[in-house]
Amino acid sequence: MNATVETIDFDQVFADITARLKTDTERRIRPPLVRIWDGNWALRGEVHNEISAKFSAIENDTGIGTIELPAHYYLARWMTNHDARSTDNIFITVDKDGARWSGMLDDLEQIKDENGQRIVRATFKHDIEHLRHIIAYSNPFLLPEVQFPKVFVCFGPARWSLLLTLFLNLLRLESHLWTLPDDPLDPRSWLNLDTTTWSQVVKPLAILDDRSPFAIVHSRFKTMYEVSKSIVADAQLTWEPRRWLDGDPEPWPGGRVRHGALVWDLVDSSGWSTETSFAGNLFDGLVRAVTRIAADGFNQTVEEIRDPTFPEEYSRPGWKGTVPRAPGIILRDGDRTGVVSTSFHWRPATDVGFVTGGHSAPGVNEMLAAAVNLIGDLTSLALLLPPLGGTASELLKPLFMDVFGAFMKHRDGARARKLGWSHYFETWCDGADRAYSLNALIALRTGRWRTREQTTHTLKVADGYENLRIGQRGYGNAWLGTRIGTTVRDWGQAGRVYVDRITEIVLAWDRDTTPTWDITVGHREPEDPLMKGLEMLDELAGLARDLGVL
DSSP states (O other), rough: OOOOOOOOHHHHHHHHHHHHHHHHHHHHHSSOOEEEEEEEEEEEEEOOOOOOOEEETTTTTTTTTEEETTTSSHHHHHHHTTOOSOOOOOEEEEEETEEEEEEEEEEEEEEEEETTTTTEEEEEEEEGGGGOOOOEOSSSSOOOOOOOOOEEEEEHHHHHHHHHHHHHHHHHHHHTTOOSOOOTGGGGGGEEEEEEOOSEEEEOOOGGGOOOOOOEEEEEEHHHHHHHHHHHHHHHOEEEEEEOOTTOOOOSSSSOTTTTTTEOEEEEOSSSTSOEEEEEETTEEEEEEEEEETSSSOOOEEESSSSSOOOOGGTTTTTTOOOOTTTOEEEEEEETSSEEEEEEEEEEEOOOOEESSBOOOOTTTHHHHHHHHHHHHHHHTTOOOOOOHHHHHHHHHHHHHHSSSSSEEEOHHHHHHHOOSSSSOOOEOOOBBBBHHHHHHHHHHHHHHHHHHEEEEEEEEEETOTOOBBBBTTTBOOOTOOOHHHHHHHHTTTTTTEEEEEEEEEEEEETTTTEEEEEEEEEEOOHHHHHHHHHHHHHHHHHHHHHOOO
């Protein structure tokens, strides 16, 4: 019996590939879907007459979006007629390649140029700004006037712990247990445990499904931004707030939320604690490794994985995405590549010692006071005098309070050996005022992360270059937090690949150009001195609130 041999219609295969590439090109150059909503998330209209627009998404920080419209455009007239609007708040959503940028109006400006043309410029803040406006109570279940214990502490995997902390405080805000609801006459708004009516919800996560590093989440009336800032940086997690709109897929299997609700999630796109690529070169391939935290909770090492498996996802036809342990995107710098412009920075690590503290470790001052009290009483008893231990303790307190165990230092020997015998010695780590406490450990970890070796690679890539597709939900293979590889021509070892995460994405377009994505790979520093000042104020405010807590 003759076996049937299946033949391949090469013309049909070629036609299918051509059609797929054409469809992909048309999708990439298609303008974003921009919609304006009022404060109750009622649609006011789609924007189709913008002069220019630019929307920035920054990892774990507030991006800014601006859009310019003719003053006579109906949406511009609706926004500027604020006295007649039913709600003051204005929201915007920008959908492009599966990604959704959403934010709240921050500033509305009308400009008249020298030609007499009037332009309305609307500035929006990304929805991650809400983290700065949610305070993590010491005890979310009690009145603010009655807070016991003094500090909220949650120990567990970083993603689960932060999401749980956010959920408990959203429960406090949305259930109106101790505060008046917006409509006090509606009985359903009192003790509201129906999450389908909440304005913000947290995407569920089982603790057993969380592979992120363990962290100590603590707060004494800090904002959620302050609470999570160091933890998400240390664990390389990315906050992902996304507005759910009617017609979208379920926010999670079986999940039901109201139209316009903000769904919070923490995404581990880096694979930092499981298996990922840290570096490599074009000739030997990328090196796969995993980060290990030492038993002291401070030191960390990178262990290379021998004989790693290659992800099978890359072999699936039509699959879009990137796997952290083997990033499938490498942007090559050269004369005939799609990298239009590039700026590369490398900074070596600085300090090798980390100091924090100010007050003695818990129990030290108390033990010394008890010892002085006991010695004074025994001495008084021997001299047939009244007990003078308490008096002696009060008089000698200035001499022994916060003298023993008030400060602590940790030295990174591996970093010192790598830097050489001449290096910066030590740095002060803000964020803790008491040595040998949970705050102190976190402050030391934060100081080590702040002084680490850093690479920053800012690129402008031609649209559709090689296999880079910016987008989400099956439309792209890269977004905030995604690890990708980049090369730098005439820099260091030939073919060296630097692997780091995308930390900023900017979508920009105007009437004369198609939408383009600009990406920043690696460590991101605020360029505006005012932004740096605000970050320092945030840190000082958090330090002031924590004085004497632990």
